[in-house]
Amino acid sequence: MRWRKYLGLLIHYIRPCRAPLPGAPVPDAQMDIATDIGQHFAKIGVDPLRRAFLSRRAVMPFRGKRRVAAEDVPERWRALMAAASPPRKRLVYLHIPFCANHCLFCGFYRNAYTAPRAADYVEMVLAEIAREAGAPAIAGNPVHAVYFGGGTPSALTADELSRLLRSVRGSLPLAPDCEITVEGRIVHFDPEKIDACLEAGANRFSIGVQSFDSEVRRRQGRRSTKQEAIRFLEDLRARDRAAVVIDLIYGLPGQSPEIWRQDLETAAALEPDGIDLYGLNVIPGTPLFTAIAAGKFPTASRLDDLGPFYEAGAAFFRRRNWRQVSNNHWARTTRERNLYNLLIKDGADCLAYGSGAGGSIGQTSYALSGDIELYAADIGAGAKPIGMMLESDGLELLRNRVTAGFEVGHLDLAGLDSAASTPVTPLVAPLLAQWQKAGLLTFDDGVVELKVAGRFWYGNLISAFHDILNDRLLPRREAA
Numbered sequence: 001m002r003w004r005k006y007l008g009l010l011i012h013y014i015r016p017c018r019a020p021l022p023g024a025p026v027p028d029a030q031m032d033i034a035t036d037i038g039q040h041f042a043k044i045g046v047d048p049l050r051r052a053f054l055s056r057r058a059v060m061p062f063r064g065k066r067r068v069a070a071e072d073v074p075e076r077w078r079a080l081m082a083a084a085s086p087p088r089k090r091l092v093y094l095h096i097p098f099c100a101n102h103c104l105f106c107g108f109y110r111n112a113y114t115a116p117r118a119a120d121y122v123e124m125v126l127a128e129i130a131r132e133a134g135a136p137a138i139a140g141n142p143v144h145a146v147y148f149g150g151g152t153p154s155a156l157t158a159d160e161l162s163r164l165l166r167s168v169r170g171s172l173p174l175a176p177d178c179e180i181t182v183e184g185r186i187v188h189f190d191p192e193k194i195d196a197c198l199e200a201g202a203n204r205f206s207i208g209v210q211s212f213d214s215e216v217r218r219r220q221g222r223r224s225t226k227q228e229a230i231r232f233l234e235d236l237r238a239r240d241r242a243a244v245v246i247d248l249i250y251g252l253p254g255q256s257p258e259i260w261r262q263d264l265e266t267a268a269a270l271e272p273d274g275i276d277l278y279g280l281n282v283i284p285g286t287p288l289f290t291a292i293a294a295g296k297f298p299t300a301s302r303l304d305d306l307g308p309f310y311e312a313g314a315a316f317f318r319r320r321n322w323r324q325v326s327n328n329h330w331a332r333t334t335r336e337r338n339l340y341n342l343l344i345k346d347g348a349d350c351l352a353y354g355s356g357a358g359g360s361i362g363q364t365s366y367a368l369s370g371d372i373e374l375y376a377a378d379i380g381a382g383a384k385p386i387g388m389m390l391e392s393d394g395l396e397l398l399r400n401r402v403t404a405g406f407e408v409g410h411l412d413l414a415g416l417d418s419a420a421s422t423p424v425t426p427l428v429a430p431l432l433a434q435w436q437k438a439g440l441l442t443f444d445d446g447v448v449e450l451k452v453a454g455r456f457w458y459g460n461l462i463s464a465f466h467d468i469l470n471d472r473l474l475p476r477r478e479a480a
């Protein structure tokens, strides 16, 4: 499966997985700009939330990146590690690629959890962190956010979680106010593990709930019931020692608008610090995709129906005065910063550890081997287990600005013009006028502001901008 090869970079750039990865769109060098822009137009005269586009586009993490030849990777890595890190925001991502079971909808599943495999794996990650801790590229500038993602970090034992967290805190230059997130699910995340994480410095938990409805949960392979989920989250919040964030998915099979409304109410009543809302993406290769294709499963919501679910969520939080931090994330308290996710979209450097993790340093992105055997072989040989390395073209900064701006619903086009060698506004003005007419955004005073429908289709808007930047600002041979 092609997208699996890129799992690390996918995790790095678009956590959580938003879409299967279609082939990278290659702009036609012969098209003139009018034709090129036309293919990104939204439908006019329809409900923009339901029908603005025929499909939702994912933001391509490898856009404008060229693969570094495998034989050059070790030397490139040595050079990267030997160079002092420039003063810009930095992140750490650590991947735990084990799950107790394969939830039907999920494209992140890689390996079945067994205690001995996980124990060996933790030793390898500890070795990986310790080995490069003193390198000039690692020491120095502060790290602002750390994310333990998966898979299921909470599948590890209390002792393993504690050792990993302490190793990151002891070996890497974390800022005093560093956000340290541990991702987990309810089943197997017992109080001993939670305490171990807190004692070792975790200050944010991101808990995958998806839906509270016991029947919707059961059908997706979620093992705990609604009541167990509620008790778990009440206990976590009552400790009051870390930000608590809940992930929900809308559009799951059997999840009617009424169940969605109850999901929102149940989640909000638990008073977490933040909530993520993700539209279900039926990813090829997942058990859900296979079951739907074989007619063994009732279909999930159609694309037409996803927008209204999103709008219902956005309106729910707006009425309760929650802060919309990004397109998919709302914060109730000031404790919630969502730092990792915001900075990653802004192109911050990210140091990656663990099989399947993805990172970037300056213009270079890399994904660590997703195959645990390959990962183990490299760790055993004293090498960084890089499965793929990519080099960015000169438009990376602009692409990041577009992504980061649309992600928070505001794009400062005037600022983008000053950062670009050629002003961007004239290239995209016809498109913005069309999107404005379609009800996706407003464009005034050099600033683009997304409406709710624009926020729902943000992947399409970002991808269109990236296509146009690529087509118009790169020399022809680079644009291909």
Ligand SMILES: C[S@@+](CC[C@H](N)C(=O)[O-])C[C@H]1O[C@@H](n2cnc3c(N)ncnc32)[C@H](O)[C@@H]1O
Residues within 6 Å of the ligand: 016, 017, 018, 105, 106, 107, 108, 149, 150, 151, 152, 183, 184, 185, 207, 208, 209, 210, 247, 248, 249, 278, 279, 280, 281, 282, 283
């Ligand atoms: C990397 S997953 C880890 C989740 C965690 N292990 C759990 O079981 O809850 C992070 C989040 O991605 C979201 N996600 C995963 N698959 C998805 C899909 N097919 N469509 C939409 N969101 C998805 C879920 O909300 C999930 O909580």
Ligand code: SF4
Residues within 6 Å of the ligand: 098, 099, 100, 101, 102, 103, 106, 107, 108, 109, 150, 151, 152, 185, 208
């Ligand atoms: S949702 Fe979590 S536990 Fe389930 S398969 Fe995905 S990563 Fe694993």
